[in-house]
Amino acid sequence: MLKIKNLHASIDGKSILKGINLNIKPGEMHAIMGLNGSGKSTLANIISGREGYAITKGDVIYQNESLLEKSPETRALDGVFMSFQYPVVIPGVNMTYFLKAALNAHRKHRDEEELDAIGFLKLIREKIKAVDIDEKYLKRAVNDGFSGGEKKRNEILQMITLEPKLSILDETDSGLDIDALKIVANGVNQYRSSENSFLVITHYQRLLNYLKPDFIHVLIDGKIVKSGDMSLASILEEKGYAWLEK
Amino acid sequence: MREQKIISEKLNKEYEYGFVTEIEQETIPPGLNEDVIRNISSRKGEPEWLLKWRLKAYQHWLKMTEPKWAKINYKPIDYQSISYFSAPKKKELKSLDEVDPELLRTYDKLGIPLEEQKMLSGVAVDAVFDSVSIATTFKEELKKHGVVFTPFSKAVHSHPELIQKYLGSVVPYTDNYFAALNSAVFSDGSFVYIPKGVRCPMELSTYFRINAQNTGQFERTLIVADDDSYVSYLEGCTAPQRDENQLHAAVVELVAHSNAKIKYSTVQNWYPGDPETGKGGIYNFVTKRGICKGDYAKISWTQVETGSAVTWKYPSCILKGDNTVGEFYSVAMANHHQQADTGTKMIHIGKNTKSTIISKGISAGKGQNTYRGEVKIMKDAENARNFSQCDSILIGDQCGAHTFPYIDVRNPSAQMEHEATTSSIGEDQLFYCNQRGISTEDAVSMIVNGFCKDVFAELPMEFAMEAQKLMEVSLEGSVG
Numbered sequence: 001m002l003k004i005k006n007l008h009a010s011i012d013g014k015s016i017l018k019g020i021n022l023n024i025k026p027g028e029m030h031a032i033m034g035l036n037g038s039g040k041s042t043l044a045n046i047i048s049g050r051e052g053y054a055i056t057k058g059d060v061i062y063q064n065e066s067l068l069e070k071s072p073e074t075r076a077l078d079g080v081f082m083s084f085q086y087p088v089v090i091p092g093v094n095m096t097y098f099l100k101a102a103l104n105a106h107r108k109h110r111d112e113e114e115l116d117a118i119g120f121l122k123l124i125r126e127k128i129k130a131v132d133i134d135e136k137y138l139k140r141a142v143n144d145g146f147s148g149g150e151k152k153r154n155e156i157l158q159m160i161t162l163e164p165k166l167s168i169l170d171e172t173d174s175g176l177d178i179d180a181l182k183i184v185a186n187g188v189n190q191y192r193s194s195e196n197s198f199l200v201i202t203h204y205q206r207l208l209n210y211l212k213p214d215f216i217h218v219l220i221d222g223k224i225v226k227s228g229d230m231s232l233a234s235i236l237e238e239k240g241y242a243w244l245e246k
Numbered sequence: 247m248r249e250q251k252i253i254s255e256k257l258n259k260e261y262e263y264g265f266v267t268e269i270e271q272e273t274i275p276p277g278l279n280e281d282v283i284r285n286i287s288s289r290k291g292e293p294e295w296l297l298k299w300r301l302k303a304y305q306h307w308l309k310m311t312e313p314k315w316a317k318i319n320y321k322p323i324d325y326q327s328i329s330y331f332s333a334p335k336k337k338e339l340k341s342l343d344e345v346d347p348e349l350l351r352t353y354d355k356l357g358i359p360l361e362e363q364k365m366l367s368g369v370a371v372d373a374v375f376d377s378v379s380i381a382t383t384f385k386e387e388l389k390k391h392g393v394v395f396t397p398f399s400k401a402v403h404s405h406p407e408l409i410q411k412y413l414g415s416v417v418p419y420t421d422n423y424f425a426a427l428n429s430a431v432f433s434d435g436s437f438v439y440i441p442k443g444v445r446c447p448m449e450l451s452t453y454f455r456i457n458a459q460n461t462g463q464f465e466r467t468l469i470v471a472d473d474d475s476y477v478s479y480l481e482g483c484t485a486p487q488r489d490e491n492q493l494h495a496a497v498v499e500l501v502a503h504s505n506a507k508i509k510y511s512t513v514q515n516w517y518p519g520d521p522e523t524g525k526g527g528i529y530n531f532v533t534k535r536g537i538c539k540g541d542y543a544k545i546s547w548t549q550v551e552t553g554s555a556v557t558w559k560y561p562s563c564i565l566k567g568d569n570t571v572g573e574f575y576s577v578a579m580a581n582h583h584q585q586a587d588t589g590t591k592m593i594h595i596g597k598n599t600k601s602t603i604i605s606k607g608i609s610a611g612k613g614q615n616t617y618r619g620e621v622k623i624m625k626d627a628e629n630a631r632n633f634s635q636c637d638s639i640l641i642g643d644q645c646g647a648h649t650f651p652y653i654d655v656r657n658p659s660a661q662m663e664h665e666a667t668t669s670s671i672g673e674d675q676l677f678y679c680n681q682r683g684i685s686t687e688d689a690v691s692m693i694v695n696g697f698c699k700d701v702f703a704e705l706p707m708e709f710a711m712e713a714q715k716l717m718e719v720s721l722e723g724s725v726g
Binding site: 048049050051071072073075076077081082084087088089090091092093094097098099101102105106109141158162 | 683
């Protein structure tokens with residue numbers, strides 16, 4: 001599904017990623033843990049195609065093709081989804097309109113018929129149940145006046161509606177209380193299958209306790225210094241990151 | 247930046263309506279003096295009083311100077327190099343069959359075939375091609391209701407008493423430089439009269455078009471709605487591409503008597519000038535004003551201004567009667583080198599008068615967009631209320647948005663509300679849309695349409711769709 005090969009990247013001449021290697025197979029969930037500034041969000045941004053990063057070495061291969069030259073919307077339409085750490089407010093554009101435009105762009109890309117307003121409403125009424133969002137939020141402008149928890153649930157709603165193959169969850173747990181965390185984790189778990197892959201980026205173990213990823217990687221100073229299974233998360237929670245630093 | 251590139255590609259889409267119709271034109275040589283005015287007047291067989299009025303306006307104009315207070319820069323206008331009259335040679339057509347096929351093709355390119363308009367939309371079209379009206383439809387239906395909808399030059403003969411009574415009654419020729427010029431040389435336009443108690447059975451629509459090279463266009467529109475009547479008037483404009491600047495100085499006067507309602511909607515898409523250099527666009531200096539003369543009258547202006555190199559326009563309402571209502575809904579776009587200085591004036595004179603101002607300014611490329619508005623509450627205007635909202639959106643980092651609200655309150659019972667916001671379409675918003683599979687072009691359209699929707703909602707249905715389409719075309723090359 002996704003192969004990251006010896007990826008080096010920098011911002012404004014400052015080296016951030018210093019040789020990342022990662023291999024995510026269909027159906028797998030990988031988690032990347034690390035402190036602030038370790039390069040976690042940079043990695044997520046580079047995979048999804050945000051501007052402003054210089055790739056100095058290496059490659060990101062998705063479904064046997066390099067992603068790096070592709071536009072963000074092409075990556076999205078090919079099945080790469082990112083749940084934003086800070087979902088963006090778009091005043092004046094209501095959520096229903098936005099998500100319908102996004103879904104229809106995906107359906108068009110897959111040579112499927114575009115959904116009309118009624119068809120979309122039927123679909124979305126089913127989807128919102130999974131993330132416990134009230135229908136009235138769909139009438140509001142995108143992320144406008146949403147609480148932190150609502151924003152994150154809204155990201156997961158978009159994920160399960162657009163049905164990506166690779167979902168990157170960038171600090172989806174930050175700013176969530178325990179109830180919202182459960183709802184979000186539940187939404188993600190329902191979407192797991194033998195085909196859908198995930199890259200979960202987080203500081204803490206608590207989201208991982210609900211998601212139970214297959215692999216955990218520790219990112220320090222732009223490199224993966226240790227990989228393991230769920231037991232690694234518990235050790236990190238207990239001992240912190242210092243023992244892994246040289 | 248990639249986004250910048252897409253933005254600029256989108257904004258750089260060529261002006262679709264920049265073509266020239268080859269029709270023989272009869273034109274007065276360039277220059278302005280009393281003889282030219284006499285010439286215009288005699289060609290139209292105008293009565294003596296009208297000629298005198300024109301000449302008085304001309305004399306007054308000579309004493310005036312061009313206003314300089316607006317936030318616009320343009321090359322000086324040489325009024326002696328402009329030709330003040332131009333008309334297709336073939337006139338007085340009895341049916342559409344007699345219309346020059348070349349002209350009909352022009353309308354086809356603009357997507358407004360007259361025949362289809364007639365059949366589909368129930369809109370009576372008074373098509374002004376340059377200066378002379380060439381086709382008027384739905385006359386019979388309007389006649390049945392006693393509605394007068396006729397070219398101005400004809401109305402002078404068919405309804406002289408109404409013209410004499412109302413011409414210049416809202417915008418006197420002394421009002422401003424461009425109104426004085428228009429009063430002296432106006433060529434044609436529309437006259438509408440809605441009798442007492444009549445609800446005009448259809449939207450009235452006029453398509454203006456500037457065609458002949460170096461021909462200034464000086465339209466005159468007068469709408470009178472008698473007691474308890476209603477009319478909705480649509481004005482839409484496109485112009486072919488030219489190298490030299492063309493001056494447009496129209497005057498629109500609205501008179502609403504007791505309990506009458508006038509809704510005036512404009513979609514303006516004149517040639518904005520060369521995207522790279524800004525050369526060759528239309529100079530649009532328009533005076534539009536309405537008076538709510540009787541109690542409970544209402545005047546509502548809605549405008550979507552996407553074209554012209556320079557826009558100078560302040561559709562206004564004089565709320566003279568008690569309990570009268572004035573509204574102004576505006577979307578103004580300044581892309582590339584366009585400059586727009588537009589807004590409104592609400593003059594509250596009567597008691598319990600109410601005005602609403604919603605202005606949405608969009609700036610892109612090197613465009614400069616200014617909202618300039620005045621709300622004036624006179625001494626006797628008890629319990630006057632105003633709500634103003636002026637929002638600006640910036641696309642890119644080389645454009646500008648400016649807001650100049652003037653508020654003058656002389657009665658302590660007035661309630662005034664003013665809100666203003668400035669925002670930009672950020673890279674974050676575009677990336678968020680991209681990441682959901684929405685192209686940058688679609689994202690910009692979506693965001694701008696969302697920004698404008700309060701105003702679009704005020705437009706009649708067919709215009710709302712045209713406005714959205716115009717917005718997309720006008721934005722092309724603006725955002726990445």
